[in-house]
Amino acid sequence: ILFMDDAAFSSQYIHVASGYKIHVRVSDPSRDAYASSRYFGRPPVVLVSGLVVAGDYLMPLARALQPWFPIIVPDLPGYGLSSMEGCRSKNPYPSIEDKAKVLVEILDHFKIEKAAFVGNSMGCLLISSLMVRHASRVVAGVLQGPTMPSKRRSLLHQWYTLMQNGKNEPYSMSLIMAKDYWRAGPFRIVDTIKQSMEYDISLALQNSTVP
Numbered sequence: 001i002l003f004m005d006d007a008a009f010s011s012q013y014i015h016v017a018s019g020y021k022i023h024v025r026v027s028d029p030s031r032d033a034y035a036s037s038r039y040f041g042r043p044p045v046v047l048v049s050g051l052v053v054a055g056d057y058l059m060p061l062a063r064a065l066q067p068w069f070p071i072i073v074p075d076l077p078g079y080g081l082s083s084m085e086g087c088r089s090k091n092p093y094p095s096i097e098d099k100a101k102v103l104v105e106i107l108d109h110f111k112i113e114k115a116a117f118v119g120n121s122m123g124c125l126l127i128s129s130l131m132v133r134h135a136s137r138v139v140a141g142v143l144q145g146p147t148m149p150s151k152r153r154s155l156l157h158q159w160y161t162l163m164q165n166g167k168n169e170p171y172s173m174s175l176i177m178a179k180d181y182w183r184a185g186p187f188r189i190v191d192t193i194k195q196s197m198e199y200d201i202s203l204a205l206q207n208s209t210v211p
Helices: 055-065 096-109 123-133 155-166 171-184 186-198 201-206
Strands: 010-015 021-026 045-048 071-074 115-120 138-144
Touching (some): 055 071, 123 138
Parallel strands (some): 115 138
């Protein structure tokens, strides 16, 4: 069962350096809490969602990790409850690298030097970009189900994979996806798929020394 909200987490909006208004769910709402010794030196964990979807479906994992790690679950720019309002870029569809930079700006907002990142699907692409371009901010990366393997970078392959994987998704996940796809709109969906197909995660990981 997927829960949309959790009493252990605070939902809030923050403004990051690039101008985006980002919706985040955090296990501690204080900006100074993540620099404290409450978790005995364990790094904060940032959960990064997949293609076009918000962080709602990651909340069961966030809740499971919360007793041991400080947790941040953001909605990426233009997804879920995060807004493009205030963005300083003229591009309405931020690139993989732009979205990865927003993750760094979220760390900056909460005064976090470095964190561990756990990603699913397209979230893995963002983390791989972080591991190359902002390696000093990443303790470790956990990549679950990276999208767009090198031999399957076509819309046909991706559609087939989506249909196959969809058979194993709970009904509640289908509802979350439908809501988030509606919020994002068709142009953002198509652009995000195009970006994901053009991004070579295997090449990025070859240039990374982050575990």
